[in-house]
Amino acid sequence: MGKLIKPTRILRHSTKKTRLDLRRLGDVLRDYAWEKLNAGPWREVGKAWRQVYAYGCLFGALAEVAACRPLAPAVRLCDMGLLMGASVLDNALARLVRLLQARLPRGKRRAAAGGSAKRARVEPPPAPVVQPEEALPHVRCPSLEHFRDNYLIPQKPVVLEGIIDHWPCMKKWSVDYICQVAGCRTVPVELGSRYTDEEWSxxxxxxxxxxxxYIVNENSVGYLAQHQLFDQIPELKEDISxxxxxxxxxxxEDDITINAWFGPEGTISPLHQDPQQNFLAQVFGRKYVCLYSPQDSENLYPHEGQILHNTSQVDVEDPDLNKFPNFRKAACQCCILMPGQVLFIPVKYWHYIRSLDTSFSVSFWWS
Known part of the structure; x- marks a missing residue:
């Protein structure tokens, strides 16, 4: 951190021309690299261009700080570099943004439109009824051998209980806490109730x-769903394992992808399958989850296009059985995933998820 403070102090005592030159250099690097980042599929973007973009964000952020401007634009530049760039100078952007964030006031939720905060429900909203014959099994703290032999090898989904009770997030996290720790950080948000909707963006x-x-005022449905959040905001990553x-x-372990899923009641993940094993850990709020075996794939009518080939055309809670008659043949397993529970979703298992409350989940994709 000291390595970052020193050049910042030097810049503050530099000439106005030097600071303007640094700002212009940052602008030029970001603008030129941005064209390269958006010229084709993301997987084809070379790491060097992502590093150029990161340097542009770093120079721009330092110029903002050196000019004694408000820190929020510098934080945004750091976040853009972390999201779109690649690590440079021993991950200087991550170290700089932690330094800057410590000097910003903690975020607070605003009151809902109309002058008063949304009133908390006295009673929780009704949840779908899970029939006994469809209910997923629940197991408390199984040994590694028991989990391997009874669920991993035979590829059977199960709800695990008691395995994340020790996570600090189980006592600390709430909407207000997320606002305090990460409120000033820029993140990608999915807008729309589900990614298959035409208006999704x-x-x-x-x-x-x-x-x-999207949570306090409920203007529409939005969802914070991304795999970089915990790398971007280490304070949150320290609260899970x-x-x-x-x-x-x-x-x-480095191959495990950790995802954050934070959104209001009513957000939906359409019926889809993933190419890796999945642990879905519920921190707060509840989710309704339906699972179908890969053996039922033909009965689930996957989209024919390449982009959505892993997603079903069927609306699980309101199926059009005239259009998709074989869906009634598919065997469903369901659960209401409660705070502190972890759902094991085997690779290629189809799953549909609807948030019953404002909720935060953490998923681990592993092979």
């Missing part, structure tokens, strides 16, 4: 704006 905004627009059961996989 993505937008960059601060966590504060996301909470105030990778489940021990992931050690039964074939990959290394």
């Amino acid at each position: 993505q937008k960059l905004m601060t966590v504060n704006d996301f909470i105030n627009q 990778i489940p021990d059961y992931c050690c039964l996989g074939e990959g290394e």
